Amino acid sequence: MPTTDEIEAKIIQQADIVKKAKQAKMSKEELEPLIQTLLSLKAQLKDEQAKVKPFDRAALEALLTKRFFYAPSFQIYGGIAGLYDYGPPGCAVQTNILNLWRQHFVLEEDMLEVECTNLTPEAVFQASGHVEKFADYKVTDSVTGDIYRADHLVKEVLGKRLEEDRNLKLGLQSDAKKPKGQKPAEPLTEETKAHYEMVLETLDNYQGESLVKLFKDLDIRAPTGNPVTEPVLFNLMFDTQIGPTGQFQGYLRPETAQGHFLNFKKLLESNNEQMPFASASIGKSFRNEISPRQGLLRVREFTMAEIEHYVHPDRKNHDRFDEVENLELPLYSAAAQLAAEGPKMTKIGEAVKNRTVNNETLGYFMARIYLFLIRIGIDADRIRFRQHMANELAHYSSDCWDADIKSSYGWIECVGCADRSAYDLSAHTKKTGEKLIARDTLPEPIVTTKLALEIQKSKFGPVFKKDAKTVQEALLSMEEAEIKEFELKLKDGKASITAADGKSYEITSEMVTIGMKTETINVLEYVPNVIEPSFGIGRIVYSLLEHSYYVREEDEQRGVLKFKPAIAPTKALVIPISNNADFAPHIKSLVQKLRQANVSNKVDNSSSAIGRRYARNDEIGTPFAITIDFQTLKDDTVTLRERDTTKQFRATKDQVVEAIKDLVDEKVEWDALIKKYGEFVGQDA
Numbered sequence: 001m002p003t004t005d006e007i008e009a010k011i012i013q014q015a016d017i018v019k020k021a022k023q024a025k026m027s028k029e030e031l032e033p034l035i036q037t038l039l040s041l042k043a044q045l046k047d048e049q050a051k052v053k054p055f056d057r058a059a060l061e062a063l064l065t066k067r068f069f070y071a072p073s074f075q076i077y078g079g080i081a082g083l084y085d086y087g088p089p090g091c092a093v094q095t096n097i098l099n100l101w102r103q104h105f106v107l108e109e110d111m112l113e114v115e116c117t118n119l120t121p122e123a124v125f126q127a128s129g130h131v132e133k134f135a136d137y138k139v140t141d142s143v144t145g146d147i148y149r150a151d152h153l154v155k156e157v158l159g160k161r162l163e164e165d166r167n168l169k170l171g172l173q174s175d176a177k178k179p180k181g182q183k184p185a186e187p188l189t190e191e192t193k194a195h196y197e198m199v200l201e202t203l204d205n206y207q208g209e210s211l212v213k214l215f216k217d218l219d220i221r222a223p224t225g226n227p228v229t230e231p232v233l234f235n236l237m238f239d240t241q242i243g244p245t246g247q248f249q250g251y252l253r254p255e256t257a258q259g260h261f262l263n264f265k266k267l268l269e270s271n272n273e274q275m276p277f278a279s280a281s282i283g284k285s286f287r288n289e290i291s292p293r294q295g296l297l298r299v300r301e302f303t304m305a306e307i308e309h310y311v312h313p314d315r316k317n318h319d320r321f322d323e324v325e326n327l328e329l330p331l332y333s334a335a336a337q338l339a340a341e342g343p344k345m346t347k348i349g350e351a352v353k354n355r356t357v358n359n360e361t362l363g364y365f366m367a368r369i370y371l372f373l374i375r376i377g378i379d380a381d382r383i384r385f386r387q388h389m390a391n392e393l394a395h396y397s398s399d400c401w402d403a404d405i406k407s408s409y410g411w412i413e414c415v416g417c418a419d420r421s422a423y424d425l426s427a428h429t430k431k432t433g434e435k436l437i438a439r440d441t442l443p444e445p446i447v448t449t450k451l452a453l454e455i456q457k458s459k460f461g462p463v464f465k466k467d468a469k470t471v472q473e474a475l476l477s478m479e480e481a482e483i484k485e486f487e488l489k490l491k492d493g494k495a496s497i498t499a500a501d502g503k504s505y506e507i508t509s510e511m512v513t514i515g516m517k518t519e520t521i522n523v524l525e526y527v528p529n530v531i532e533p534s535f536g537i538g539r540i541v542y543s544l545l546e547h548s549y550y551v552r553e554e555d556e557q558r559g560v561l562k563f564k565p566a567i568a569p570t571k572a573l574v575i576p577i578s579n580n581a582d583f584a585p586h587i588k589s590l591v592q593k594l595r596q597a598n599v600s601n602k603v604d605n606s607s608s609a610i611g612r613r614y615a616r617n618d619e620i621g622t623p624f625a626i627t628i629d630f631q632t633l634k635d636d637t638v639t640l641r642e643r644d645t646t647k648q649f650r651a652t653k654d655q656v657v658e659a660i661k662d663l664v665d666e667k668v669e670w671d672a673l674i675k676k677y678g679e680f681v682g683q684d685a
């Protein structure tokens, strides 16, 4: 059966044939079969589209609100865009994801966890480049004053124009609403269509003047149809003052990464000076997004889990790469994007070998990210790794892949996995003078003779006083070629040098001696490179909610969240079949056993029918229900029911508690338990 995409392509082709036939003034008899083919293709498309049930986001959202997974913050004050509070099931799902993240990365990869502050002094973000560059362009609707992120607006406007064009060519009505006074859409010429597609592909290239020109050339307007102001840069960091003087500028961090880098020296010491190693951190990040939208997907305060893995710049192999090299990942390389091809399942070993992925460590983490996402319950068919195009890469980065997850909002970046090179550690060394380096002990010492500079402290100290250390560091950090140049300048008796504080200092010839010096080197110093997997937990939580949601058609269209047991907020529901007083001691002893085994549970002894009680718990994804019935009074056995198969088995309380624990820890499969205890067919609904 052809796919909807294939049928659409045929419709566009056939519509073109009909158009040309009409222009050529073909006879009615000749035209008729061509039109019939077009009509039957359209009917075929409609049939195929009807088969694919669109995802009912409104129903999921209603469930999430009803069960308080999350909700807009400050709702009774009218709310603020981009800020959300998590309710009890939302908190539990997030905590369970983070517990698995710790297990999967921090414990299984032996990482060093840090927790650094959110409040950060300005100097840190000056060094990292965030003060200057962590910004997006915004535009303002010149009539309503509404503000839009410039690239999002271009995407939206061109996307709509392309969709309208496609609908026109398919002979379908566009459901995009037209602002007042706007002309009906005309089909785009092939040239215009190609230009729009090229702009969308390379949107990150448009900055400053070229972005202003793009808005003018393409007549990009606000969704109201009003013109917009010229794009201007807007820094996304929240600024604040630290302390009572109001003079110490600070920011709320927009990522956890800088905290790791600033502690690099202590971390390396904690790791017994052994390289390579990784630090990990879970914490809040803050970004003053221009237009927060799409629920948890673009917010202003969110939880991030970040890893910074430090390696030698020339040795980016990974010790455990052999464990993942045969794993196939859906790689959407830059080359495939350019050729308008889709992602391709590729063994990560091959991708590293043929340099599609820059190095083993990057490839290793991509594989571990993929396994983690599947481990928590993300649908493997809705994950892809998209490589950054050359124009998207930061200038210092050699390669970067985003783990995108598909939801009803399209493909969304949920994890970034980048090679940040030595950029951050070098930047902080430059700003503070503190060496953030690692050392290689050489098997044999290297003896070298080269031009070197020595400080004459007695002449130096009295002149520079408190600045002496800064000036000295600037002088001693010079390479041989720079010393040579400096020596030439000193011939006149004095020369100046710029230190890390940005000031220029005058050095006289009696303050230093320059001459050949023999050195024996036992260790080589280097600035480590950093491979960074960076997880946006809110985006992962939302994607997981969508991937877990389904509707039990036969059961009054009740929504179910099919969380894996390890992720589910509550693992077991305890249901007495009626409110007979004899059940009370059994409920008590069962709950005690569950508590002792660390199995989170809820008792529902309401008078609702059993089926209704199951359904209520389906909505928060409770995977197991234990029923206490009259048989329990006789032999202390209970039944255990699984949410998705709705199958049950009967066993003692202890066996059932142990079974749930093993199911949560993924030590046993449900089917194996059904085989072991035999299916129980009896009470339900």
Ligand SMILES: Nc1ncnc2c1ncn2[C@@H]1O[C@H](COP(=O)(O)OP(=O)(O)OP(=O)(O)O)[C@@H](O)[C@H]1O
Pocket (backbone or CB within 6 Å): 287, 289, 296, 297, 298, 299, 300, 302, 304, 413, 414, 415, 416, 534, 535, 536, 537, 538, 539
């Ligand atoms: N505003 C946000 N709301 C929720 N999660 C976010 C937000 N910004 C970033 N993230 C998450 O943090 C991760 C790492 O951040 P990174 O700086 O790489 O994102 P980004 O490239 O700026 O994202 P985008 O291009 O979508 O703004 C992202 O993969 C995403 O999961």
